[in-house]
Amino acid sequence: MTPSVLPTYNRAPLAFDRGEGTWLIATDGARYLDMGAGIAVNALGHAHPxxxxxxxxxxxxxxxxxxxxxxxxxxxxxxxxxxxxxxxxxxxxxxxxxxxxxxxxxxxxxxxxxxxxxxxxxxxxxxxxxxxxxxxxxxxxxxxxxxxxxxxxxxxxxxxxxxxxxxxxxxxxxxxxxxxxxxxxxxxxxxxxxxxxxxxxxxxxxxxxxxxxxxxxxxxxxxxxxxxxxxxxxxxxxxxxxxxxxxxxxxxxxxxxxxxxxxxxxxxxxxxxxxxxxxxxxxxxxxxxxxxAEPAFLEEVGRKAGLLRQRLEGLVDSHPEVFETVRGQGLMLGLKCKVTNTDVVHAGYAQRLLTVPAADNVVRLLPPLTITDDEIAEAVARLDAAATALSGKETGQ
The missing domain is CATH 3.40.640.10 (Type I PLP-dependent aspartate aminotransferase-like (Major domain))
Known part of the structure; x- marks a missing residue:
């Protein structure tokens, strides 16, 4: 039977009730760290005052x-x-x-x-x-x-x-x-x-x-x-x-x-x-x-982008079997993957982390520009856990 919503998307089995800054709260109450921001849309996060x-x-x-x-x-x-x-x-x-x-x-x-x-x-x-x-x-x-x-x-x-x-x-x-x-x-x-x-x-x-x-x-x-x-x-x-x-x-x-x-x-x-x-x-x-457009805001975006990139490069070094390199600019970064990029995205769901796939086997990280340093650290920790889970599957553990 044809669904009422035209099935032109392969949607994730997730539904959200509300958002707070860099976080989305699912209908079951689970909190997800949003590193996709609606595909770079929610520049100031969710429900910005x-x-x-x-x-x-x-x-x-x-x-x-x-x-x-x-x-x-x-x-x-x-x-x-x-x-x-x-x-x-x-x-x-x-x-x-x-x-x-x-x-x-x-x-x-x-x-x-x-x-x-x-x-x-x-x-x-x-x-x-x-x-x-x-x-x-x-x-x-x-x-x-x-x-x-x-x-x-x-x-x-x-x-x-x-x-x-x-x-x-x-x-x-x-x-x-x-x-x-x-x-x-x-x-x-x-x-x-x-x-x-x-x-x-x-x-x-x-x-x-x-x-x-x-x-x-x-x-x-x-x-x-x-x-x-x-x-x-x-x-x-x-x-x-x-x-x-x-x-x-x-x-x-x-x-x-x-x-x-x-x-x-x-x-x-x-x-x-x-x-x-x-x-x-x-x-x-x-x-x-x-x-x-405020210079101080843009300067903070640049600083946080440097921090995120540094942490991601460390992630790549820790999981060379999963990731190849980091690329991009500012808070528009991509992880070039060795495993299938959608596998990384789906492994992120298990860690309550949202990312976005792209061409050339890349996972996009497009967080709200208001993301905090602690949230950057948390995002990379969840990516690390996702990569560890994938590494285990690759080795049959």
Whole structure:
């Protein structure tokens, strides 16, 4: 019999009743240490007092208006994002997938209005994940994402991750509208693009006129210790940037940030969203940004990231039969595994620890940015216990 919830996920046999900071409490009362944060969404953990207050206050006033009217909460969040980033303008969406759709439209409309309507191709890279819409799966291009969903949206050129020669050969073509890349691949296995590569992309786009689009849906909003991951590469700001996940702290919210030039084709009537930028979402988003954008907060993320990485490297040394290496940036770290990564995730459930699998046999660690030092120690201790259990199975003990 078909379940009432469409079975597109292989869900863990866990259900949760409430959350407190870095902890989730299951319906049976068991407490789980959450090192996944809703896949990098709950940037400030569960039930953060500032977010609860912002949501509660706004819920008592207005939830939804539609974008037919002025929305002061939307303007306030957009103004703050513009002040703190490269961007001149912001469009609010409900998700990263919707942000991808607009980023693609924006880049193509830019060249159409410049009198070059054939300049539509967008360069993307293997291992990418840009959402599950028609544009998102076409941009990723992998069989896993696209099989059975053809015909695919045309206009994407897929290159191997980190192959500069292939990039140079393709981006000199006058059909290229933009380059789309994640500064740190998330679903692809926590693979950071080094700062020199980001600067090289910026220089290449400047030389060819192509627009540079960053997908910071997973790696943005303080996750790497800067407000956005590309800020680690000085001089590598994008023309367009996709944002979601952490920007709402758990409330559905996304955005596309852009320079005035890149957004010049997006005039009245060219794009819209019924729910995007509603008062409720933007009130919560502004509360998130007010906390995450503080230099002292970001400095703490960096310090805690160093501590977590150090502990994880010790874990790898202690369990060379289970783990291969640690990779990533900030509080967006991955354990490259020698055993099957989902076995590690499931062993974590037995230790009441939540992690997230990714491609390339990686286990993702994406804790709330508010995680404490003691919780970091506890998370690594539980990973150690999970690895010990797996080691015992491997040796038949």
């Amino acid at each position: 500032a977010l609860v207050a912002a949501l509660t206050e706004q819920a008592g006033k207005l939830w939804h208006l539609s974008n037919l009217y002025q929305i002061p909460e939307q303007v306030a969040l957009a103004d703050a994002l513009v002040e703190k980033t490269f961007a001149d303008t912001v469009f609010f969406t409900n998700s990263g997938t919707e942000s991808c759709e607009l980023a693609v439209k924006m880049a193509r409309k830019y060249w159409y209005d410049k009198g070059q309507p054939d300049r539509v191709n967008i360069v993307t890279f293997s291992g990418a994940f840009h959402g599950r819409s028609s544009a998102g799966i076409a941009a990723a291009g992998s069989d896993k994402m696209t099989k059975g969903f053809g015909p695919l949206l045309p206009g994407f050129i897929h290159l191997p991750f980190g192959t500069h020669d292939a990039l140079l050969q393709n981006t000199m073509d006058d059909t290229i509208a933009a380059i789309l890349v994640e500064p740190v691949q998330g679903e692809g296995g926590i693979r950071p693009l080094p700062a020199p590569c980001l600067r090289g992309l910026r220089e290449l786009c400047d030389a060819t006129g192509a627009l540079l689009i960053y997908d910071e849906v997973q790696c943005g909003m303080g996750r790497t210790g800067r407000l956005f991951a590309h800020e680690w590469a000085e001089g590598a700001a994008p023309d367009i940037m996709m944002v979601a996940k952490g920007i709402g702290g758990g409330f559905p919210l996304g955005a596309v940030l852009a320079t005035g030039n890149a957004a010049s084709g997006m005039t009245a009537g060219t794009h819209g969203s019924t729910y995007g930028g509603n008062p409720l979402a933007c009130a919560v988003g502004k509360a998130v940004l007010d906390i995450v």
